[in-house]
Amino acid sequence: MAAKYRAPIFQLMDKEMDVDWYFGNPIGDIKGLEPELLKNATIVNRKIWKGLTWQKGILKHLVNKNYDRYLMLGEPFTLSTWAFMLLKKIVVPEKKVYLWSHGWYGRENFTKKWIKRAFFGLADGNFLYGNYARKVAIEQGNNPDKLWVIHNSLNYSKHIELRRLIKPSAIYKEYFGDDNPVLIFIGRLTKIKKLNQIFEAVAFLKKQGSNYNVVLVGDGEERSMLEIEAIKLKIPVWFYGSCYDEIKNAELIYNADLCVSPGNVGLTAIHAMTFGTPVITHSNFSNQMPEFEAIIPNKTGNFFTENSIENLVESISKWFSDKNYSRERIRQYCYKEIDNFWTPKYQLDIIKKTSFMKSVDAFQDIRKNYNNVNLFSHIYRCLNSPSYRIIWLFRVLGGGNSLISKLLSLYYHRYSRKYLIELEPETRIGAGIHFPHNGPIVINPKTKIGENCIIHPCVLLGGDRKTGAPVIGNNVFIGHGCKLIGKVVIGDYVFIAPGAIVTKDVYSDYIIGAGINNIIRTTVDDKKSNAIQ
Structure with a gap:
């Protein structure tokens, strides 16, 4: 069922995206969204039995050639959603399913933790209402690359x-x-x-x-x-x-x-x-x-x-x-x-940013960081910028096992050691990574880094045998001489000043000053602009 208060974000999606809507019939005293507010909305029947729900008629949409992306409410007690995601894995694995929900509260017992981990793990991505839920999910072993904070909104x-x-x-x-x-x-x-x-x-x-x-x-x-x-x-x-x-x-x-x-x-x-x-x-x-x-x-x-x-x-x-x-x-x-x-526009920006993601190719970092990139400028930068060349080789390798990958790997490791940038090919890094200078830079192979991050020299992203390695969000600036130790979770749009030492989690949109865990709330209006650069 679609709650009435969600009308503004759904109408904005309807305006800017090609969407067909299928809502369960309203049950209880929660006001449902009127289907006539959207272009192509259909009300379908739901069956409820002992707290479990089945949304009738949705499985057929899995093989509809007009659909390649599905956005569903992430309710673990909706059996039809389980069936939909399991069949998707078998029948049409190339299609994508995303869930939108509260996710994790942090008070789940052992059974609920494993049910949620299995349920949300079936999706290709999860939109969560808050950073706290994302943090709890990561602590419980869920893939941070499949968790995005979308917040909530009213009739803004x-x-x-x-x-x-x-x-x-x-x-x-x-x-x-x-x-x-x-x-x-x-x-x-x-x-x-x-x-x-x-x-x-x-x-x-x-x-x-x-x-x-x-x-x-x-x-x-x-x-x-x-x-x-x-x-x-x-x-x-x-x-x-x-x-x-x-x-x-x-x-x-x-x-x-x-x-x-x-x-x-x-x-x-x-x-x-x-x-x-x-x-x-x-x-x-x-x-x-x-x-x-x-x-x-x-x-x-x-x-x-x-x-x-x-x-x-x-x-x-x-x-x-x-x-x-x-x-x-x-x-x-x-x-x-x-x-x-906390606006519909903010939510739509998050949806657009993630729902249409493509795999990172060898040139995507280049396109994100430099204007007017063509073959000749790419060759020029590879010859003249060691850090540029290392990122390109990192993307080309991608943990491959082919003979060419193994030969390139030998060259890559020799070259990265020469310029003191320790970055293993299996490290998971989003598009737009940028090293403004050469090393030394040390990145634990188990570290996870989001999109559009900037890492300066003398940075250590170090792991801990007990807790793991850092998990870094999107658009994070890491200044000269910073050290992030253990499985610290860094949110989006975080600015880590030179000389900072971080051993605790940091929510999105914070500035971290020099010193140990010196966390300050940011008041910068244009943190989503190029100011981070």
């Missing part, structure tokens, strides 16, 4: 229009009759959201002499219990109820001071930050939804210890007691995070 284009229109209003002063800070939650009022913890924290703060107002936008089975709790604790709460008016929702969020979600945060974080309101939620990421990654401590929100009312009280109090606190600056931080990483 509509929300941007509303963002330009909304202005500060007196909506809360008119309701509460004071100027106390406003804590908001928007979403379903369910037990898993643990909204009673907001009430307990506000009551505790009131005893300390700090007064806050609470607004709950939404409805659900917990509302009656929460109403009783609010009366019992004598705290000001506005139960606004369900609201499907996006203009009103935008006004409510924009004029609030802080969104608090004591349980898992989910799309509430994206909704709140889209209109400039920071978010506080708990720090047990294995019990979170992937959208927690939009929270940058002290900028777009903060974390507290799960189920600790005392720590929640401290987090709320600290947020407003900071002498350098600026509501407008916080608002801009939130806008920037959403605009850069």
Whole structure:
């Protein structure tokens, strides 16, 4: 089934790609996407038996000559998806199947770990909502080259229009009759959201002499219990109820001071930050939804210890007691995070980048790094740039076993040793690798490197017998004299400054300074541009 909130990304895909859609019929109270919103959408029946699902009529599409790529929701309990991927391996192995899902939470038991590893391993690639899920998947032995972070999104284009229109209003002063800070939650009022913890924290703060107002936008089975709790604790709460008016929702969020979600945060974080309101939620990421990654401590929100009312009280109090606190600056931080990483366009860019990947040929690195490359300029560069020649030979060899490959291998190893670049042919490296200078450079053969990475001299990508070798994402800059030791996972668009030593994992879009694990959040707007070069 396609959830209604996915309409913007699906419509964007429909506009820019040639897609036929097949959705399962809606089941339960989740709102499904109307098929008429897309060009060629068909609703197919689903059968559910003891938690297992079968989507009828999809296996025939495997042999449809019009299709060579398939994008499916990655639900391990959908048996028809298992059957589809297994048959693909046997009948049409040249076709590609990609899965789109939460993937891994980090709380899977032994059985679920192996089920997920087998299930996602059948796919040619997996689109995941977050870097945390990718990190857990890699730790559990999944192939990092088949895992891409796509994040999540709401109706971004509509929300941007509303963002330009909304202005500060007196909506809360008119309701509460004071100027106390406003804590908001928007979403379903369910037990898993643990909204009673907001009430307990506000009551505790009131005893300390700090007064806050609470607004709950939404409805659900917990509302009656929460109403009783609010009366019992004598705290000001506005139960606004369900609201499907996006203009009103935008006004409510924009004029609030802080969104608090004591349980898992989910799309509430994206909704709140889209209109400039920071978010506080708990720090047990294995019990979170992937959208927690939009929270940058002290900028777009903060974390507290799960189920600790005392720590929640401290987090709320600290947020407003900071002498350098600026509501407008916080608002801009939130806008920037959403605009850069949580939009349909960002998701489509990831899909395009991976779904149409071809194998790396001997010239692809050259084309990515140099303009106007032809045969003569290629020969010239091979003769005059040792590092250029080593990369080309590396691609030509590719771990081949032919006689020519073995002869070239002898020359390659002799040549790479001469210029102090230790790079074994079996090392897995994406297109666009670039060594601006000669060595020394040492790369462990088990290291995995993504696309468009730049590696300067005196770099060590070293393995560890217990943990393994580094796993490096796309568009990573590794400066002179850096050392990455053990199975550290480096995300995309990471800048590692000269002299850095890295022994811990680094999420995407960070700057690492000189020294040991000196990790700093980047604020560079054009990190996806050529600035990395």
